[in-house]
Amino acid sequence: MELFSAWVTTMNEVxxxxxxxxxxxxxxxxxLSGTMKKQWTGQFxxxxxxxDFMAKITDPGENGGESVMDCCCGSGRMLLASHVLHPGNYCCAQDMDRICCLMTVCNFIIHGVRGEVVCGNSLDPTDYREGWxxxxxxxxxxxPSARAMKKEESFSYRSGMAMMKQIEVESAEVKTPAAVIQPKKPQEPIQYSLFD
Structure with a gap:
């Protein structure tokens, strides 16, 4: 409780x-994340x-009420910067590291960010470990509130699965070529001279 109180007090001042x-x-x-862990996990x-700069140049969710995604959120910094510019958006965060996900949950709560946090590999939509x-x-x-979320409730999970289905449909529509085009035989290299 003392740690929570110190965190809230610090956040109020800053x-x-x-x-x-x-x-x-x-x-x-x-x-907590020593140099070996940074190098091993690639966490920087x-x-x-x-x-702040990235949020301004990409300007995600400028129309309000949009969904903004960070697929390797860390502690949710990019989404916090985006939330400052457009507070009405739904922020979707995802990371493979559970500790990072929990930091993002805490940051969303204290900054008043509305959204979801998913623990899982964003490159594989079927990898949904847990979410909030x-x-x-x-x-x-x-x-402010946080609750456990089933994968069926997750916007990130549903949109990832829809994207996978679309890719499957598009790859099934691709036809194999009737004849394979043979590459041309390469010509012998020509040596040029600056002095000729």
Missing amino acids: LKTKEWYDILGDVYMSY FTPKHIC KINETLNIIGI
């Missing part, structure tokens, strides 16, 4: 001068100023 702050990601990268969190719906009733009752 958010008076900044638009978003990821203390969990900073602590994780500095202390994007610096805050790069997240965040702040789904925040606009109705005003209380």
